[in-house]
Amino acid sequence: MGKPFWRRESVCISGLFLFIYFALGxxxxxxxxxxxxxxxxxxxxxxIVSVGPxxxxxxxxxxxxxxxxxQMSRQVLSGILLGAVAASFLLLWGGKSFIAFALLYGVxxxxxxxxxxxxxxxxxxxxxxxxxxxxRIRQWGAIxxxxxxxxxxxxxxxxxxxxxxxVYAFAQFSAFLFLQGVQTERSVEAVNVFKGLSELxxxxxYMLFLASAFLIFGPINAHNIxxxxxxxxxxxxxxxxxxxxxxxxxxxxxxxxWSGFFIKRLGLEKTIFxxxxxxxxxxxxxxxxxxxxxxxxxFFIQGxxxxxxxxxxxxxxxxxxxxxxxxxxxxxYTSMGLGLGSMAANVVGGMLVDTYGVLxxxxxxxxxxxxxLVPLTLVTWFIKRKSTVLQ
Numbered sequence: 001m002g003k004p005f006w007r008r009e010s011v012c013i014s015g016l017f018l019f020i021y022f023a024l025g026x027x028x029x030x031x032x033x034x035x036x037x038x039x040x041x042x043x044x045x046x047x048i049v050s051v052g053p054x055x056x057x058x059x060x061x062x063x064x065x066x067x068x069x070x071q072m073s074r075q076v077l078s079g080i081l082l083g084a085v086a087a088s089f090l091l092l093w094g095g096k097s098f099i100a101f102a103l104l105y106g107v108x109x110x111x112x113x114x115x116x117x118x119x120x121x122x123x124x125x126x127x128x129x130x131x132x133x134x135x136r137i138r139q140w141g142a143i144x145x146x147x148x149x150x151x152x153x154x155x156x157x158x159x160x161x162x163x164x165x166x167v168y169a170f171a172q173f174s175a176f177l178f179l180q181g182v183q184t185e186r187s188v189e190a191v192n193v194f195k196g197l198s199e200l201x202x203x204x205x206y207m208l209f210l211a212s213a214f215l216i217f218g219p220i221n222a223h224n225i226x227x228x229x230x231x232x233x234x235x236x237x238x239x240x241x242x243x244x245x246x247x248x249x250x251x252x253x254x255x256x257x258w259s260g261f262f263i264k265r266l267g268l269e270k271t272i273f274x275x276x277x278x279x280x281x282x283x284x285x286x287x288x289x290x291x292x293x294x295x296x297x298x299f300f301i302q303g304x305x306x307x308x309x310x311x312x313x314x315x316x317x318x319x320x321x322x323x324x325x326x327x328x329x330x331x332x333y334t335s336m337g338l339g340l341g342s343m344a345a346n347v348v349g350g351m352l353v354d355t356y357g358v359l360x361x362x363x364x365x366x367x368x369x370x371x372x373l374v375p376l377t378l379v380t381w382f383i384k385r386k387s388t389v390l391q
Contacts, residue, residue, distance in 0.1 A: 009181060009182060010130075012179070012182050013137055013178075013182050014140040015140070015175075016175050016178045017119060017123070017137060018140040018143060018144040019171045019174040019175035020081075020115050020116070020144070021144040022148040022171040025147070025152070026151070026168050027165070029149055029245050030161065031049075032045050032049070035048060040101075044098050046346075046350055047098075049346065052106075052113070053338065053340070053346070055106045055109040056109060056334075056335055057343070059109065059110045060334050063117070064118070064327045064331025067327040068324065068326070068328045073121055073122055073327060074122065077114070078179060078180075081176040082172075084111040087108040088108060089165065090107070091107075117333075118331075120138075123138065125326070136257055136260070138256045138311045139252075139253040140253075142250070142253040142256055142307060143253045145252075146246055146253070148171070149249060153242050199322065208379050209317070209320065209376075212276070212372040213333055213336050214336050214372070215372030216309070217337025218345035219279070221341070223365065226353070228241045230286060231292060234290065235292055236292035240296070247296060248303075251300045251303030252302060254307075258308075269380040271308065272316060273380050275308040276372060278301065282305055283362045287361075289359055345365065349361040
């Protein structure tokens with residue numbers, strides 16, 4: 001029987017997720033508006049946004065291997081969070097030109113990109129010790145992101161766009177404080193990470209899942225960049241974009257909490273498959289040009305697709321990778337989807353916007369996600385998990 005949820009460490013790890021994602025929700029939805037306000041062109045904004053995924057491709061595996069090699073996840077994450085705080089102020093005060101902002105944005109992402117997989121690894125360790133469902137913890141990230149879109153928007157209206165960097169720094173420092181109450185597991189033996197990576201490559205279910213993450217996770221993240229263009233194309237007002245993001249992010253929390261229910265009823269693989277299938281249908285529907293009212297009215301599709309997928313996918317990585325390489329496996333998965341997948345979806349999606357319009361970009365997202373269902377089909381119905389995973 002699992003331990004009660006509202007114990008000290010549960011509160012601390014929930015607060016960690018709340019504020020890590022609060023920082024993301026405060027910064028990224030309004031970043032393009034800030035860049036425009038300091039004189040950046042559309043092309044420059046697109047190039048700057050692409051810096052993050054490029055850095056993440058290399059930074060996330062680096063942080064993951066560092067944690068697994070020395071078994072010091074909490075200490076590494078503490079440094080990452082404090083580094084992100086410092087980088088956010090450098091970005092605000094020093095990023096006045098295109099080159100300076102792009103370089104400092106890369107520094108910020110060097111730290112920021114490590115926070116998600118390492119916090120996921122800590123949460124999965126806690127889940128293993130206590131029996132608490134991962135979705136009950138991960139939902140606080142969605143709540144934090146949703147609250148941040150509201151709070152940051154109000155502060156920007158009251159002050160100026162640069163306030164998003166102060167909110168970001170406050171949230172990351174708050175995450176650092178909550179992190180100090182989270183325990184970290186340590187292996188008795190040192191971990192040979194490079195040998196472990198060779199073992200990961202030989203796990204067919206894990207490698208197939210990486211391929212699906214590239215094709216499914218990429219459009220989920222690229223949607224955050226292109227949705228504003230889509231909403232305006234559909235006839236919506238700019239003010240409605242903030243409301244849409246609030247509803248989208250807010251809908252993820254309950255589905256993350258309910259992910260345990262779906263997994264128990266359907267199984268982990270089928271839950272991920274259904275979430276990805278719904279995601280593909282959503283992108284195809286957006287590509288048909290629905291009304292802004294319909295998009296807002298069916299906001300919960302975000303939770304049923306992205307929210308359910310993100311919570312379940314993390315558990316899949318945990319169950320199909322060695323425990324001693326948990327953070328590395330999560331970091332490589334995040335790098336493949338959030339890094340490489342997002343970069344590809346952003347670049348090709350932007351080219352399609354210029355050539356054919358944003359509706360075709362979402363049709364492309366739907367097609368990518370359908371391709372991602374192919375390796376998921378193999379994992380779900382044809383390549384079963386072995387009785388044991390290398391420990």
